[in-house]
Amino acid sequence: MRTVLGRWQTWAGFGIAAVVLFGVAPAVLSDFRLSLLGKFLCFAIVAVGIGLAWGRGGMLVLGQGVFFGLGGYMMGMHLKIADAQIRGDDVPDFMQIAGVRELPGYWQPFASPAFTLLAIVLLPTAIAAALGLGVFKRRVKGAYFAILSQALAAALAILLVGQTSIGGSNGLNRFRTFFGFALNDPANRRMLYFIAAGVLLLVVAVVRQLMQSRYGELLVAVRDGEERVRFLGYDPANIKVVAYTVAALFASIAGALFAPIVGFIAPSQVGILPSIAFLIGVAIGGRTTLLGPVLGAIGVAWAQTLFSERFPSEWTYAQGLLFIVVVGFFPAGLAGLGAILKYRRKAKAEPPPEAAADSDPDAEKVGAPS
16 A cells, blocks of 8 residues: 555655646746756756665765766867858868867767767766776775775866867857757757756656666665665676666766756866866755755856855855765755654654653552552
8 A cells, every 4th residue: 555655655755746847837938947947957967866876875976077077078069060061161160270170080070960970878877887897896985985086077178168169168158059950040049948948847757767767776775785785786886877877878968968958068067166066966855865956956056146246256065064064964865854854743742751651550560559
């Protein structure tokens, strides 16, 4: 009975989310606000993967900007080539300004839409799997793993700034089309939002299935007692690699959607600060829950957009302070506040053991001398 009830609650939750994302939001929001929400949904897709790797697997991933940037840059390269082909040019506009007359060799495969989509899925996945095997097989974990992943994000951002063939510090921008659809058309921009909303619901469904499977139980077991799992005959490294790879895949897909929705991709979206911002949203929402990372990522992104315009320098410090407070005092995030309040109400409603013993007549008989 509980299983059937849980399934109905799950389907009801997905139905409500679909109505809000596909019905209410497009009806009440302007085109600009809807595109802004589409940007927030991209961050939420990254957060779902972080919730799986960090919340369930205990891996503090501080380098998701690497995979987000890989997906965004690969999509941006395809879009710039498509724009150049529409104009009848051999190279994108920023290369013409730099005096480049021939498309670099590593750019040429991205002229194919099929290759671009496959690369967005396979390349970050392969990199994450190779990196995960190299790190987890050596039993690197905790703060050491977090520092390593953060260093990778910093290294990629520095590398991108120095590469003028992919835009340098300016990145790739001024996209005009998306697989043949003009991006200046409001209808096509709404289509991008719907794609982002659909992908978000899909990744949430995938993660929910993983959490409720036997693999999900093993992942939590590795987080809570890695040596015990190894004693039972499982290799914790392989279990971690799967979660880390899935999180990298989600980040790459989110970056690929972010580029056409926002209109650019630059090193500023790849480095340390964006990676920490992803993590803050997950921590605030509740990293061990399914929907907590989604709501936290959207809420933090909305707050950043709202307050960073008025307090550009103060917002960064406030964001860091909020992260410290949540991790230090509310490790379960906002999603855990309900459980805390419920526990406190239950504790207040129940009498203390001493009072219960005093009011129990049987207890008095037992304690009375014969």
